[in-house]
Amino acid sequence: MGIPGRIVARREDQGLPMGMVDFGGVRRECCLAYVADEAKVGDYVIVHVGFAISRVEEEEARRTFEVLREMSQLDELEWIAEVADASLAPWERWAR
Numbered sequence: 001m002g003i004p005g006r007i008v009a010r011r012e013d014q015g016l017p018m019g020m021v022d023f024g025g026v027r028r029e030c031c032l033a034y035v036a037d038e039a040k041v042g043d044y045v046i047v048h049v050g051f052a053i054s055r056v057e058e059e060e061a062r063r064t065f066e067v068l069r070e071m072s073q074l075d076e077l078e079w080i081a082e083v084a085d086a087s088l089a090p091w092e093r094w095a096r
Helices: 058-074 078-095
Strands: 003-013 016-023 026-031 044-048 051-056
Touching: 003 026, 003 058, 016 044, 026 044, 026 051, 044 058, 051 058
Parallel strands: none
Antiparallel strands: 003 016, 003 044, 016 026, 044 051
């Protein structure tokens, strides 16, 4: 399953583009090789098993988090609910 996150830092590691990606307050280092030419700091990417596999618009990332939140209510995947809730919080504050 791919999870959207926002690139907050970018660097090279032995010629390989790497980035720190924020998933609603949880930050993980990810390989950016697949999106190196299209994604920059501040962009949202879909991350699967430590690899950013595609760049997405912020609105699409928000919709994906909403779907993940709904899925977590159907399944017993608490970690998805926590990431989705934390990631949606800024958008929900701005909507008020």
